Amino acid sequence: MHSISAWKLARRPNYITNKDKTYPYSEVPYLGEYNLVKIPLSLNNLIEHVDYWGEGRITTSAGISGFSDCYNVNHVFQLVSNGADRDRKIPNRIPVVNYTNCDTSSYIKDNSxxxxxxxxxxxxxxxxxxxxRIVNSDLGQVIAYGFERDSQYSKNLINELNKKAIFHCPKYTLPAGLRGLTLFDSELALLNLTAVKDHLYNNISAGSYDVALELTKNMNNDTGSQAIGEVVNKLILNAKANVIAYAYKLWNSEDSQIIGNSFPAAFSLIFKGDAVTITNMEYQQALKLNSDVDSHNDRFASGDRADKTSKNVSWKFVPMWVNDNVVFKICNMESNMYLKLDAETDSLGDRKALGSSNDNETNHQYFVEPLMKDETLVFHLINCEHHQALKMDVNVDSNGDRLLWGHNGDPRGQNNTLNWVIYDNTKVWEKGIIEI
Structure with a gap:
């Protein structure tokens, strides 16, 4: 039970173990709405650290808690509860009137x-x-020690911080100055939007998809969904191929709508298996299969000089998770054939691309890697067996079409013929040419 008389008679705070911040109200009872000097004096100099319900640094046989260089918000008559400073006044204390009326607005400025x-x-x-109220939305972070993510206390905190675009970041490594509290074996880190975006970007880049998905789910609200899109765009701009695997994981989660809300439209088309046209950016020819078959009943693939909407230039992507990555089969809607590369190479080491009626080989699987080229979203289509990216021939045949090849060179190189634009073949569906 708190007692004003016991508090008044208590020894002064320990400013040997703890740094004295010379705050004028630390040893003064709660002053409510009086005209107080609020900290910080200028918002150009934010307060570094406030420990809510803190009592300063405490070391006991049970473990270490608290911090020696911060302000401590606590009950107006609370004394240090444990350790060598037990029953002394709390260092650098900022008072609240009680545990259910937590209002420091007379002492600490908003967003500071x-x-x-x-x-x-x-x-x-x-x-x-x-x-x-007090944590800065641009630079701030909140660390809650000893709380489970799904507890009501955690939910209370997360709900309020989400309104300021401060989100829970799973698997976050605390800065050195916030570690070492051995009294607790867990913590929740809630970070400002800039730090959250960095955390999401780094986890996707590292292939830590479970962490990335949990963080994405935490961000999926009015204040965070735009930031997800910003991270996706940054990954694409930096040609981080893991963005497509991240999208696959999202698509197969309960939060698949994030793909439609925060990713370029081509991602939804690819994962839904919608009919799309695949057009070479360099030559503006849409990918098709030729009508004639060879001795193996395969069809040569090529670009069409004019057609952009027929069933023969309509394709669908079939995603699969193989060897810790997402790969795709690419199926022609007209012939129901799947792209592969020829076993034989030409004098340059390139392989002709073919349509095949079977689809059960690694040769039918492709990495689909997005990147930006001249402010346009394009994709590299890289055969998984031969590690050759699809390209179009520089030469045209008598019809003005160009053969499709696997490129014997860097599949992620700067060769413009490796860049493919994927877009919805809406005209096909409007005409009812293809049945879904």
């Missing part, structure tokens, strides 16, 4: 704190709102 920590103590709605 870089780091807020809280350890073990209850996070009611009032506490969560005050933490969200």
């Amino acid at each position: 704190v870089k780091t807020v920590t809280i350890m073990g103590a209850p996070i009611n709605t009032s506490c969560a709102k005050d933490i969200a």
